[in-house]
Every structure is written in structure tokens, then in C-alpha cells.
Amino acid sequence: MSAPAQPSGSAEVGDTGAHEMEHGTTKLAVETEALTRRFATVTAVDHLNLAVPASSIFGLLGPNGAGKTTTIKMLITMLPPSAGVARVAGYDVQRQPVEVRRAIGYVSQMLSADGALTGYENLLLFARIYAIPRRERRDRVFDALEFMGLSEAAHLLVKNYSGGMIRRLEIAQSMMHRPAVLFLDEPTIGLDPVARRAVWAHLRELLSRFGTTILMTTHDMEEAEEMCEYVAIMHRGRAVATGSPEALRASVGPQASLDDVFVHFVGGLIDEGGSYRESARIRRTARRLG
């Protein structure tokens, strides 16, 4: 299924610096060509080709160790690719990292707000760093808090927040500067069903209000089905299937669920490596959630 890698076409793709790329008729918010990242012994991302249409929600699925987080880290300029090209909001991640950083928001796989600060202070720091003008700052911070349902908790220290509140705070922070593209690495992991649904609703509203493109990873097929217009299933660093959830289900069988699609493309095997890291992470998350 995985198409043989095209030789990276960096020669034909000029570095336009435009905000969005034309691709056929759709504008692309994220585009990768043969994107590759090797670590000492593993090729975590292997000639990955992705095309994420602007103003859509795009899901990256795949088993533990498939390379989802590594892909996101390259797209947000945190990890240099070993080979290949990636453009985000029209900017090349290697040649125009600062422009990319201005155009994106990021919520990492870990819960990562600063517990020693209040929710308000957490956002204030980023409002400054993202150059939101001084007279708008306070309003913008409180708007973002209200949007995420955290007004009441604005002046509470974040170490007293629940896991769901921290997640919502992180999303508030990542969207405050109205990024063109938002990267969410397993945004609802460790959340209870109510908190999870609240996050979904907020993300959808973000898309409808600001046209934000959202690229998220998830292990949760219900989430992918609910949220994503398109998904790509990654396996051993490659995209083994891409399309809308409906199209993928139809391609596997008449009554297939997205779970079936996942198993069909990834195989029933538990992959090497992932399980220890995964369990360590869940323990860590559980600890943070108290």
C-alpha cells in the first residue's frame, strides 16, 4: 500500500514564503515530501508524504512508535529532518524556522503547563512572546481562558488544576496568537469522557471561528471518527493509508469500523519498542493528573 518514495522534488518547489500552498485546487497548510528522520538505530519517519488541506482537521493515527510525535517535532522545527522537505503554512521548516514558529501553535503529548504559575500568568507569558500588543494582551488572555471554560480558574495556581483543565489551558495558550496551524499530540489522552468532549467542541469551534488547520495525533478511533476530515495511518514511519475516515472504511469492507481499518493496515501485531515507553508515559500522565 505504501507508495514507493518519490525522489524529493525540492528543485521544482520554489520557496515561496506564501501563507498557503496551492496543490491542485486545494490549499495546503502542511505538506511533506519524503520526510525522513533517522535515529541511531531506527528510522522513525521514513519518506513520509503528507498533504493537509488548509482549514481542516487532520488526524495522524498509528501504533506506538509509528513516528507520529517525531513527525510533529519536525513540523514544529524542534527536530531537524534527516532528509526530505516539509512546509508549514507555506514556509520551509528548515530554511524559515522563525516564520514557521510564528504561524503555529503546539500542544505536546505531555501535560506541560507551569504549575508554579496561575493559568492567567501561563497565558500572559505567551501573549508577550507572541507579540500581542500590550493593550490587547489582557483581553486576549481572558478571551482565551473564557473560550476554554477556565475563567473561574484564571488566578488559581496550575498545580491545583485537574488534568482536563491543564489540557484546556494548553490549548488556550496554543491558540491565543491565532496560529494558522495547530499541532496537537494526543490532545485528549488521560481525559475523562466529559472533558474529552469539551476539548472536541472547543477544537471544532476554533476551526469554524478562525479557520485554524488542526493536525492531531490520536490512538482513539472514536476521536478520529468524530473530529477528523482526513486521517493518515502511520506504520513504521510511513503513511500506509490516507483519506477521509469514510473512504478508508469503505476501502476495507462494507461494515468496517475505523478500528478494522487500523488493524487492516497496521496488522494485529504489537510493534516493537512502543509498549515500555507507552506505559511509562501513561504512568507519568496519571501522576500529573494526581
Added chain:
Amino acid sequence: MKAEAIGKAPGFGAPLGGWARRELPGAVRDTLAIADIELRKLRRDPIELFTRAVQPALWLLVFGQVFGRIRAIPTGGIDYLTFLVPGILAQSVLFIAIFYGINVIWEKDLGIVQKLLVSPAPRTALVLGKALSAGIRGLAQGIIIYVLASLMRIRLNFAPWHVLGVVFFIILGSALFSTFSLAVACIVRTRERFMGIGQVLTMPLFFASNAIYPLASMPGWVRDLAIVNPLSYQVDALRFLMVQGGQSVFGLAQDCWVLVVVLAAFVLLTGWLYPNVAA
């Protein structure tokens, strides 16, 4: 990667002016934003500051009084305890600053550094903001030392310009060593290794300096080390500013530029290393 960095670095002359006008206000804003946040945390947890009084008190009360009595160290006319006070101030600032980097390892483990690195803030501003807050944190040591000295009836120079100068050199030295500490943190990346290295660094920096004995009394090789040790320049400036009739060996101007240049070099180096901490 390297070629690109050089291509983007400011040139000299006119382009530098343009670069400064474009980038500097943002960099200053980011630096202050980081420093402000750090200070808010400090304000919430001020007890830590005062547990730091114990060590300098021991140095002054025990070491200072014993060595003052045996008159083993030639201090050129001023009594040894008075001579020692600026050295112990610089030492206590150093001991705190040198472990400052552990915060960034901690923040890395929590994912906070990563979020800052994904932002458009220049990395040097992230570093300088931390350095500045560490500098201000060092001022608490200044207060502690002045209080201790008064209790021990050691007479210090309270002329306003001298006190302001002391504030300046505490911030400068503290920023310098905390930036150095951040650089070490970016290289070693784990708390365990960092603590080990911190322990190894502090004593040589302290003993190979003029903090507790004058340069003139050192054997040649120790003096050579002391002369390349930035701590000596901080102590030299503090001794001139704090002691009544205090003398500076290097001159205040040289103390100042040496510390500023070394700080600038460490900030650039650490800004370059900073993404490393999250890798």
C-alpha cells in the same frame, strides 16, 4: 545549518543598525517576559532565599574570625573580616547561580522549555531572561550579607553610589554564572549528571579566585587561574565598593567590561545550545 546561521547573523556597520531596530524591541520584551515570570515564582516561594543565609554566616563567623585572629593572610591594612565580606558575598551568589541550570532541566522534563522553543522568541532572549531573574535573585544574598556584617559590627561603605554599584555587580556576576550553569545543563541534560558537575565546578571556581585571599599572596599558577576566573573580577569590584577605603586591583572599568563580555559570550553560547536541552 551553520552557513544559514551565519547568513542571518547581523553584519557590521549599517546592516547591524537595521537588524537592531527590527529585532531588539522584541528580544527585550521577551527577555523581560521571562524574567518577570521567574520573579513571580520567586515571590511565591521566598523562604528558599533565607535558608541561604546559613553558609555565608558560617564563613564569616568561623572562618573569618579564626583567620582574622591568626593574621595569616596579608590584606594590606584592612582587617581580614572586612576583607572577607565581599568575597563571601560573591561566593554565596556563585553557589546559588551555579546550580540555577537545574531549573531548565526540570522545565524540560515538564515540557515547558519545548513550548518556549517552539515560539518565535529568540533563544538568546530566553536565556537572558533567566539570567536576569537569577541576577535579581542574587540580590537577596546581598541583603543577607549586609545584615550579617552589621550584626558582626563590620563597617561597610554605605555611600549610595557604592551600594548601587554593589547591586549592579551582584546582578552581573549572578547572571554570568547562572548562564554558565544553563550551558552546562544544556549539555548534560539530566539532573543527576548536572548535580555531579555542579559540585565539581564550585570549589575550584571559589578557591582559584581572590575571594578569601588577595591575588598578591597566591603562588604563580593559582594566580594565573584566578586571573582568568570571572569571579575574581566580581570580587575585585565588590571589594572596592563595599570596603571603606577598599582598593581595586584591576580597576572598576576593567572588572565591568570583563564581566559583561564573558556574560555576552555565555548568553550567545547558551542560546545556541538551548534547543539541545529538549532534544
